Amino acid sequence: MKVRFKVNGQPRSVDVPADMPLLWTLRDVLELKGTKFGCGAAQCGACTVHFNGAATRSCVLPVSAAQGAEITTVEGLSPDGTHALQRAWEELDVPQCGYCQAGQLMSAAALLDAKAHPTDADIDVAMNGNLCRCATYLRIRQAIHRAAELKVQATHAGRPRRLTEGKP
């Protein structure tokens, strides 16, 4: 079937089987490889994208359900890789193998959109469905706090503060 939607702000049109999950449409039709296949059962979070702003598992969402939707993938998190989360992730050197991190970032971005200064408990709840086999969870939590700080600094850009080095 023909599906029209917006991906990372761009209008896109695909002609694919109606039951093809959004994940495979993104990866194999639109060649956006940032969103990962981990389980195909919405159990691991590697395929997380924003679907009309909400963190959504794209591996079980039929593309037909995305008709007219606005989709954001890790490639569209920022135009130039400078979203506060991306900067914090780099600063704290979060990834190990890196495979889960696109999904982690998208879940974290939805969290920060909803809550500018999440607590540890907020983070644990929001990130609970994103597995990391390398167990980078503690750095992920630190990096989300750091991104919240960076966002505050960005809104006070007139009074730049020296960024401190990330804690190990």
Place this chain on the structure above:
Amino acid sequence: MTIALQPGAGVSRRDFLRASALAGGGLLLASYVEPLDAADAFAARAAGASGVADPSLNAFIRIMPDGMVTIVAKNPEIGQGVKTMLPMLIAEELDVEWKNVRVEQAPLDSVRYSGQTAGGSTATPSNWLPMRRIGAAGRAMLVSAAAAKWGVPASECDTTPGVVRHAASGRTIGYGELATSAASSTAPDLATVTLKDPKTFRIIGTRVRGVDVHAIVTGTPMFGIDVTVPGMLYATYLKCPVFGGTVASANLAEVRTLPGVRHAFVVNATSIQEGVTVGISPGVAIVADSWWLAKSARGRLRVRWNEGTTAAQSSAGFARQAAELAKQPPQLPMRHDGDVGAALEGAVKTVSASYMYPFIAHATLEPQNCTARYADGKLELWAPAQLPDLGRGMVAKALGLEPEAISVNITRSGGGFGRRLYQDFMVEAAWIAKETGAPVKLVWTREDDIQHDFYRPAGYHNFAGGVDAAGKLVAWQNHFVSFGDGKSFAASANIGGGEFPARFVPNYSLAASMMPTGVPTGALRAPGSNGIAFAVQSFIDELAHAAGRDPLQFRLDLLAAEQPAPASTGTGPQPVLFDGSRMRAVLELVAEKSGWGTRQLPRGTGM
């Protein structure tokens, strides 16, 4: 199957460096593993008629006229950081600013790189000197080039990052300006090149961010599963749910009519080595225009399997057999110190307990996958593999190709944990691509990955232990039930003859019994220890509680009772020698940092 984690390790091999000029200026340094004549032949070919190197040649270091340095990382990156670490070693000795370094992943190339493996936690020690020597040789060549240019002895020159200087005259020159002239000099002997004093290290020992972190957080394709080859089709491969089963029949005609399906065929081949399936196992391949269509078609696939004898095996059955074997005399004595029987009888408190842990899958977050292209007798593979060279050998054998006809691109792996030491996915992709005649990306489902692993084997420990009136451990006995043929253990199902607390308790006995299994087994992070340490340390805790002792002090006392390796009557492997004083120091530090004894621990927590 025995896996050599470091091919070449322990074998006397020498690496040689050859320098070439790059077209447009610049220096290319490549290394060659013996034999030297092959290196020279290659270097001659590299130089070519024009006298400049083909920049596509695999090198270790490229220095461009603008001073930018490209360093090649030779080993597979599976999340352990080796793609950052190896170039750090080279950059340190080359003496360049890390910010001016670009890192490239090497393909598999056994002419130029040795030990392109990920596994065994040995990459740093085994590459510590070789990588540093390559960097140091490059630095020496740049120093020589500057000295020649200035007409001064090289011994009067030194370097600051990216710059050679002659202190006496105050002259300096950047590496980029020297690169082309350095290319015409002879590379020094790697065995005798001068290395930095570690006190002067500027990169090694500092916190360096992973070289791919930016690419990861921006979703740049780099994993095996992200590979795209023009004209590529997508494959799924269904194997028998029973290990070792074969295909009796399948509704291929129907499957071939399904949307997007280009090929559907049975593979009834098996590669077996030392009784273990390695490489190809029988199954049904479906190749389609997209992976989703291949997987959808698989939902309509009906296969009749010849399940074979492993169908009678189960986890519950193994547990029953293990309990029976634990009541019998052990099949394989492994170590016996003192008199355990008498010590148990004389003990004030004794405890008996059985521990078991199950088979577990590695479950790398990136499911197994591989992309293969076969044309004109040549095969090219893109593989997230821990042992790509071993994989190439397996592919060559299964497909009847010479290894030289197979090239392997090493991709980043979304986790390894030991799973990608077994390159079955490479053989499957190669087989399907050869049969299909088009480039094929094989992607396993998560269910395939859990169902067809080389599992951390289950294990069953049957302990008895005794403490004396002073609350000290005096007797330890373990009848370990595992998998194997009674004489040798299945892969990674073994226990070391010196397993803790051997040498720390005067009366110690370790023996094993084994069950045959058709379940493929293999290494998972910290092979052996990941299960054994839990069982051993938990039983030590039980003994401490039985003795009414603090579990920390009980262990510290145990570790203080270290004996020099006693004469062993067992026939097992050489004992692993633990250093009791260092282990004590670790426990003491953990106790201090965790506030041991000052906090109420949640249920299920212990030392």
